[in-house]
């Protein structure tokens with residue numbers, strides 16, 4: 001008899017999703033589906049809007065990472081209209097996106113991931129959540145909350161609102177940071193760096209504890225998509241980079257994205273499947289997000305993060321890493337880079353320079369592309385403007401979307417490991433930290 | 436422990452992020468909540484919600500817009516399982532930006548996303564149909580399909596506002612209450628009492644301890660210090676007046692609105708209107724204990740009067756708007772002579788944005804956020820929802836702007852210069868348009 005295992009909903013997942021595994025009589029995995037069950041048609045209803053209003057609408061795509069959804073369409077419209085922005089605006093935007101990277105990665109690590117690792121995957125579902133972690137490990141909990149709080153407050157200070165920012169505008173930023181506000185963040189930045197280092201220690205210990213899982217479960221060779229700035233890890237500006245399963249790297253300027261990124265419409269998910277066009281579907285299925293970014297980078301942009309990257313590559317033994325559980329590790333390396341970037345930018349006098357907007361901005365007909373790296377992966381907006389600056393058409397390739405096909409492929413791999421090879425039975429799991 | 440459930444329709448998680456942004460402040464509240472459903476955070480599956488008894492859950496928060504058939508089904512399920520339903524965020528209050536999709540048919544939406552987009556590259560396409568719920572033709576706001584007990588507007592609602600609402604539901608009062616009522620300290624107690632002159636002032640039941648800023652400026656007390664343990668002699672007069680709020684002046688209504696938000700620790704009440712008397716519901720059940728129950732009877736009765744009035748008069752005409760909380764100068768040195776687009780120039784930080792030529796939705800948008808956007812020099816785009824419904828919003832904006840601000844354009848001139856009217860004036864509320 002064919003057996004269907006259904007998980008509904010997948011919890012601690014941004015968005016709405018379910019999962020299905022279909023097993024045949026022979027115990028073989030016949031099908032794995034990752035069903036994304038909602039979509040809201042942003043690419044359609046921004047038609048007819050003023051192009052400069054799009055960055056005030058699209059942040060609602062994701063409340064966890066609204067900042068990339070604010071900055072990326074702004075960049076796309078600037079590209080379409082041929083607008084340059086002043087240097088202080090560029091730095092404010094970098095500060096903003098790194099503040100988001102920091103808080104989002106920490107939320108992910110502490111609230112979405114840590115419960116599994118700290119309590120162990122077999123723990124009571126009623127307890128396997130961040131609230132319980134906070135109750136049982138109050139020091140770690142308080143530290144996590146302090147870090148997220150710092151990131152979110154910095155987002156609010158630069159972006160105007162932490163959730164659904166408004167400060168970026170075609171041509172720059174509406175307002176620079178006030179000096180006294182900047183000073184408040186500067187005062188605690190060393191503290192934050194210390195807490196980040198402690199988080200790295202916790203993460204490395206967890207990775208060590210679970211090494212058997214990291215090294216053996218979900219090691220899936222795929223393509224990867226990310227962005228780099230001439231090979232250096234960058235989440236605000238650069239080119240699209242594709243890494244092949246064997247580690248070959250190819251770069252595409254954002255405007256050439258259609259040569260690289262293809263979309264396949266599945267029958268079982270509202271989130272479409274992305275793949276590397278030259279390799280075709282499904283062979284070209286790629287993964288995005290932290291591990292992909294790490295695989296794309298020749299080096300990190302800041303010293304501590306770059307050291308951490310080198311250490312990771314040494315431990316795993318390869319430059320392109322296919323270990324799904326290493327996503328958490330990659331996330332921590334990116335967190336380190338984010339706080340180092342924040343520290344540098346906070347000390348830069350440009351971020352309090354009110355000269356942060358190009359005054360003479362003129363709409364023109366054209367189509368522009370903007371990319372950034374959101375905390376969940378590459379984010380791309382392609383906006384077509386008419387001569388009055390009204391949006392004629394829009395194409396969106398959002399971060400989570402880049403990963404859907406890759407996740408499904410990974411789930412298939414893991415399902416086979418679980419149901420066919422019984423690979424989990426022999427796995428060494430550590431004693432949970434929280435019992 | 437109070438059983439709470441969070442349901443997410445087609446949304447962005449931002450309301451939850453805003454809740455989580457309370458960070459350390461959440462710690463004392465969490466132990467009082469028993470979270471029985473919250474896919475974002477807790478590992479309970481859908482079946483567990485279906486299995487609960489009707490009304491078993493005390494408070495249900497509904498976030499997100501009704502885009503899919505699953506959204507509609509889940510929302511109805513929540514109504515069945517929860518005693519109090521809160522429409523949480525502008526998606527569930529108004530449909531939010533997703534409602535802009537109502538300008539097209541479902542087929543057109545589906546075609547663009549699943550067939551037409553430029554990046555589809557392998558000949559695939561068409562609406563997915565396997566193990567996905569299907570779409571509603573049009574988005575409507577949640578209270579079109581179920582009864583809603585309370586609304587927390589905002590996209591997202593401010594963290595403090597959510598905290599206030601949750602605290603209120605739990606009957607918690609974070610600020611201390613002093614023994615004496617405000618009248619005792621009031622600079623107008625001996626002569627010039629506002630209440631004696633027939634104006635609503637909540638001093639008789641409010642705690643002492645503030646800097647007397649309001650009476651010193653000739654304004655009534657709106658209760659921001661919270662309740663006192665005793666009341667002053669004027670409490671019974673206040674009680675009588677609040678029984679008859681329908682005939683109160685518009686200023687008195689506004690005072691009462693503000694009073695509730697501050698006094699009941701639901702900060703920025705305009706973002707938290709009540710269509711049901713939560714106070715009474717909470718009291719009827721007996722749990723959780725609300726400290727309001729231990730207050731002087733006059734205080735409880737006055738708070739109930741005002742709550743009851745708000746319950747029956749949701750569309751308060753004199754509800755506060757964003758301008759009421761904005762620091763900019765209205766009647767400034769600037770005058771709107773043409774409508775500017777947001778990308779033009781850079782406004783100064785002092786003068787009202789409308790007077791500097793920009794479309795700022797402040798005067799027609801419910802207060803609650805504290806004019807957040809305007810503080811970083813961006814015009815308000817109306818995410819807390821309109822202050823008035825059932826009228827043409829573009830015309831209403833133009834009329835309001837011309838009447839109250841330095842604008843040298845006629846209504847027609849102003850409106851002719853706004854090409855995208857729906858996106859400008861009804862970005863967040865198109866789905867809940869009534870008439871007009």
Ligand code: SF4
Pocket residue numbers: 060063163446447448449450451498499500523524525526527531589590591592
């Ligand atoms: S109201 Fe705003 S913040 Fe809340 S879910 Fe909807 S879009 Fe997100």
Ligand code: SF4
Pocket residue numbers: 757758759761762763764765786787788789790795796797798806809815
């Ligand atoms: S219109 Fe806007 S800028 Fe002017 S007072 Fe109102 S909220 Fe402030």
Ligand code: SF4
Pocket residue numbers: 590757800801804805806807808809814815816817818819820
């Ligand atoms: S200023 Fe307007 S758009 Fe901005 S948060 Fe407040 S209500 Fe929303």
Ligand SMILES: [Fe+2]
Pocket residue numbers: 014062063064065376399
């Ligand atoms: Fe996201």
